[in-house]
Amino acid sequence: AAGVIQSPRHLIKEKRETATLKCYPIPRHDTVYWYQQGPGQDPQFLISFYEKMQSDKGSIPDRFSAQQFSDYHSELNMSSLELGDSALYFCASSLVYEQYFGPGTRLTVT
């Protein structure tokens, strides 16, 4: 069965650079969630989209933006990267309630 796809799986950037993370939900899933998991921390909700509209917003910095496209994939854009942005970024997709997680993108900011 198709799963949630995230790309890239690993990304190394320098401070003040920008990064774009992509999430491809399970086919027919209309909702995408983004979570950030810092080293040794539990995941924190960033933002979610339902039918291409932002549905909820959590602790997402103003330097980050995200959107969901007509094919339901989502992109998380991160600018002016800081060392503290180094984390594992998960997306999850759902159709009704259960969320299915992607493998994550590990971002390292040096």
Add this chain to the structure above:
Amino acid sequence: KNEVEQSPQNLTAQEGEFITINCSYSVGISALHWLQQHPGGGIVSLFMLSSGKKKHGRLIATINIQEKHSSLHITASHPRDSAVYICAVAGTSGSRLTFGEGTQLTVNP
């Protein structure tokens, strides 16, 4: 006080033992999730519960809505069960997940 609390934080067991991980939450929820995270980070959804009990293979998850408590049980534990187990809840006002701090389970052969 965190909205979602798990216990224990760390658990070491011998192969074959029966394991219980507990989760308590302090907010109203629409659903509770049990997740498994292996080294390297990938998260796998084990169960989603809104009432009662679910069983999948050697894993059993229960929830008591009145007491705001859920348990994850692993029967006949195996070293491949070693992972971090995370309890996460979806609130009544939306479906974003709030995560517990996880339980690091190590099963020794």
